Amino acid sequence: MGFQMLNDRLMVLLLLLALLGASLWVLLPFASALFWAAVLAFASWPLMRILTNWLNGRESVAAAILTGGWVLLVAVPLLLLGLNMADHIRGATELINTMRVEGLPPAPGWLAGVPLVGESLVRLWNNLDQQGSALFTTIRPYLGEVGNWLLGRSAKIAGGILELALSLVLVFFFYRDGPRLADFVEGLLERLIGDRAQHYLDLVAATVQRVVNGVIGTAVAQGALALIGFWIAGVPGALPLGLLTVVFSLIPMGPPFVWIPATAWLVWQGEYGYAVFLGIWGTFGISGVDNVLKPYLISRGGNLPLVVVLLGVFGGLYAFGFMGLFLGPTLLAVAYSLLSGWVSEARTSRKAKEPHGAE
Template sequence: MAMNTPRAARLIGIAALAGLAIACLLVLRPFISSLLWAVILAFSTWPLFAFLRERTRLSPSFAAAVMVAAMFLLVGLPIVLAAPTRREEIEALSTSIEGLLTEGLPGLGAWLAGLPVVGGWIRTWIGDAEFDLLGLAGLLRPHTGTITQQAVAVLLAVLSGIAELLLAIFLAFFFYRDGPAIAGRVKALMGRLGGETGIRMLRLAASVTRGVVWGLVGTAVAQGALTAIGLWISGVPQPLLLAVVAGVISIFPVGAPLVWIPASLWLLTQGQTGWGIFMALYGGLVISSVDNVIRPWMIARGADLPLLLTLLGALGGVLAFGFLGLFLGPVVLAVGFTLMLEFAGGAEDGPEAPSALPPAAL
């Protein structure tokens, strides 16, 4: 019995540590998503933080506060700029909404029916119907309960996402301030768990994350520029401001359509049916296609991974984990792909990830 005492004590200690780890996860569970976002924000903007400290000689805490304040401004400023503030803008917006509700989209049905090739089929399908939103509301009235529940769910999801983003920006302060120390401990832990392979996987994950960030930035710039071109051609007021808003919110899966869809509807309410249809087609076929082309290409280029692997990782990650999966998906597939190459004896042909951790941690 005495021989089993050390083993029993060790098992009890392991069980206690496992219980403590589970308890810690339960405590942190509501904040895991925000913590991961904070890590991504701090890591992706670390070169800017290091440049700020080098140029201004600020302390880590003060430089971190400057970075966090800049992020809050970056999130809030487009919302403030996009919101109508002048009396004339508010009255014009109110008039447009009232006209859309009462008059619908006059002439749109006749215009669609007059299209070549498909016009006859459209005329047979819609008849003499006009796009009257009040009439549509009457048809949807029996389903008001379901529509209301879905609308509330979407609103709560949006508010939850905004709150999560704001919390992540706040938490990023601590990762800026203590970044080198945290990175050093993570590197030591990975080295202890996996040796050189663990450290290499950590650097690969950092490289893929940086590639995803570059993909997001490239997508934002491209969608902002394409939105500006489309709005300017269509004659929508303030195309540059709306393009900036579209670029900022394009980091979300349905970001840019929140700009060009209302712009298309506004053109239709102004009687500019052709330009409204053009804006809708341009937005759906040109602006939104950037997500499927530029973003995967830049992610694969930044992380030095096969394009197909990156594309599947980004799309599958979003489906599995939500928007956070845009980062987690490529990282998981990249690490798994590299481990498979090493297991098969082909590590020398695998992607070489440059060191992307804070310099002080290396």
């Protein structure tokens, strides 16, 4: 009888594991979108709570309003940015085709005025113009590979936009059903690890909140520094470029894609002094603050050593991509807490067993 009951329990356990594996397999294509929707909902949950109170507890309406706000703040600017990039790519393609037929335009007047190397640059420009046909004949076999590479990158960008759109759809359900999902996760963890479930839930929540604060705070700081640099250097559209820097700061190594073209534009205009200033300001100010401010904001208010946070941020980015910015510190925080608790319990147990005379 006992053997039969053991077989029945084993069969039920295997069926549950198979069901869990099949469910994870179904959700795997949407793992990234689910992750970002959960992070976005968690980071803005105080707004959801305030808005729900204002609307007398109508959670669905509050969730719809917040989701619409995220669409306006995130999806629309990214769509406009994508259309703008498409226009620039089209313009670059037309320029290449024109150069193939007509050659390079005359060398700009400022090129000869570059100290020390101006005349050499003008000669190089003229040589390239004279040898343009031969140059394009040489590089023609590689243009197909470059086109395929650009096509692959475009497909990735399109996939990322679709993933973002799915995240903004899913965040509505995280807003609306957030309390029920939290109760389900808490009950599941209590079933697995007992009374310590709430402690680890609080640990994960605090770590994610600090990471979100660090990412957003650093993005705002980089945008402000970029705005100051563009304004001092006289770059037109300093405010839109500063806002664009905030958006690109959410992407690893993103800000250089804003301030480097601005620096190149200053060189093209012959503003070499401001170009040098903006290059130094961008390297050590705009981009450099990311390596200092973000780890500080993430570690502030917690009991994690700074080295653990740094390893979590950079190791997570390397291992998981952009998701690792949140996963890395969270995983190391939970592991550090587990090990610290285990060591503390062992020390407490050892001290309790020591004879009173040894005190």
